[in-house]
Amino acid sequence: MEFGLSQDQLLLDDSVRKYLSSEVSIDAVRKIASGEQSDSDIWRGLADMGLAGIIIPEAHGGAELGMLDAVAIAEAMGYAACPGPFLSTAVMSAHLLNHSGATDPLAGMASGDYRVGIAFSDFVGSRKGAVTESASKLSGQSLYALDASADAYLVALADGRTFMVESEHLDRTLLTTIDTTRSVCELNFDQTPACLVTDDAQLVRDTLYRGRAIQAADTLGAAQYMLDQAVAYSLDRKQFNRAIGSFQAVKHMCAEMASQLEPCRAFVWYAGHAFDEAAEDAAATACHAKAHLSEVGQFVAKTSTEVHGGMGFTDLVGLHYWFKRIGFNRQLLGSPEAVRHEVAVMQGLCGD
Numbered sequence: 001m002e003f004g005l006s007q008d009q010l011l012l013d014d015s016v017r018k019y020l021s022s023e024v025s026i027d028a029v030r031k032i033a034s035g036e037q038s039d040s041d042i043w044r045g046l047a048d049m050g051l052a053g054i055i056i057p058e059a060h061g062g063a064e065l066g067m068l069d070a071v072a073i074a075e076a077m078g079y080a081a082c083p084g085p086f087l088s089t090a091v092m093s094a095h096l097l098n099h100s101g102a103t104d105p106l107a108g109m110a111s112g113d114y115r116v117g118i119a120f121s122d123f124v125g126s127r128k129g130a131v132t133e134s135a136s137k138l139s140g141q142s143l144y145a146l147d148a149s150a151d152a153y154l155v156a157l158a159d160g161r162t163f164m165v166e167s168e169h170l171d172r173t174l175l176t177t178i179d180t181t182r183s184v185c186e187l188n189f190d191q192t193p194a195c196l197v198t199d200d201a202q203l204v205r206d207t208l209y210r211g212r213a214i215q216a217a218d219t220l221g222a223a224q225y226m227l228d229q230a231v232a233y234s235l236d237r238k239q240f241n242r243a244i245g246s247f248q249a250v251k252h253m254c255a256e257m258a259s260q261l262e263p264c265r266a267f268v269w270y271a272g273h274a275f276d277e278a279a280e281d282a283a284a285t286a287c288h289a290k291a292h293l294s295e296v297g298q299f300v301a302k303t304s305t306e307v308h309g310g311m312g313f314t315d316l317v318g319l320h321y322w323f324k325r326i327g328f329n330r331q332l333l334g335s336p337e338a339v340r341h342e343v344a345v346m347q348g349l350c351g352d
Helices: 007-023 026-034 040-048 067-080 086-100 106-111 201-236 248-277 279-313 319-331 336-346
Strands: 116-119 132-134 137-146 152-156 162-166 171-175 184-193 195-198
Touching (some): 007 040, 007 067, 026 319, 067 086, 067 201, 086 106, 086 201, 137 152, 137 171, 162 184, 201 248, 201 279, 201 319
Parallel strands (some): 116 152
Antiparallel strands (some): 132 137
C-alpha cells in the first residue's frame, strides 16, 4: 500500500514552498523577529494564495480543503520559519467557529482581513488566575494566547466553554519567548464583555488536537530545514583539506538525524489524514505525533547545530530561529509528557 500526498496536494505544496522561498527570506524573518516590521505583509500574501481559508467552507470564501492539506502547508511553513497566524486563525479558530455555527467572522478570516487568536491555556491545564465568566463577562488572565496582533480571541475556559472577545475590549501584553518568529501575548480580563461561541468541550478538544497536528508538521518542516543545512555545511566546510562531511563521525551524525526524521513524515501525514478519513484515530495520532516530533525535533536541532560547530550559534547562519521554533512547539499546547499522559488517560491505560 502506498500512502502519500495526492498530485493536487503535491502541486499545492510546491507552490507554497516557491512563494515562501522567494518572499520569506532569512532577512525577512530577522526583521520580523526583531520587531522592525510586522508579519502582516507575509500573511496578506498567504491569504491571497487562499491559505488563510484553507479549511473554511467555500460558502464563506474559503478553499474547503482537508486537514492533510493544512498539514502539508504547515510543514512548508516550518521549513521557512514562516511568521504569521496560520495555526491560530487558519486552522484552530476556523475549525471551531465553523463547527460551532458562529460563521460570521469566517469570510474576513478567509480573505486575510480578520485574525482570530487562540487563548486555550486554561483548557490545556488548570492554573491559578484562571479566566472566569459571569453574566457574559470575563475576569482573570490567559497566558500565551496565540497571535499578539489578532483582531479577536477565542478564550476557552477550563470547562470547555469558549467565548469570543474583540481585542479592543481587553488588555494584552506581548510576551517574550524563545521563538521570535511567532507572537504570543497575555490577555487580562476585567469584567470584559464576551460572546459565548460554544459550550461543547469535545469540539474544543478536537480543535486542540488539530492544533497539535499542525504543530507536529511545523516541527517536521523546521527539523528538515536544519538537517538540510547541516548536510550542505558538511559538504562545504573543509578541514585538513577535506570536506568535514567525509569524516565518519559527521556522516554518522547526519545519517542518524535522517533516520530519525524520515519516518516522522508519514506519521504526521497520517495525523492530518485521520481527521479527514479516520476520525477514530485522529485524537490519539495527533497527540502522539506532536509528542514524538517534539523529541525528534529537539534531537535534530541539537545535532544540526553541533555539525555546524561554532558557526551554528551565530546570527549569520540563523539556525537559532529554527532551533527555538522547535523548542517552543515542544511546550506550546502541551509538553510531550503531558500530551502522552493525556492519551494514556484517553485510552484507559491510567487514571486521570
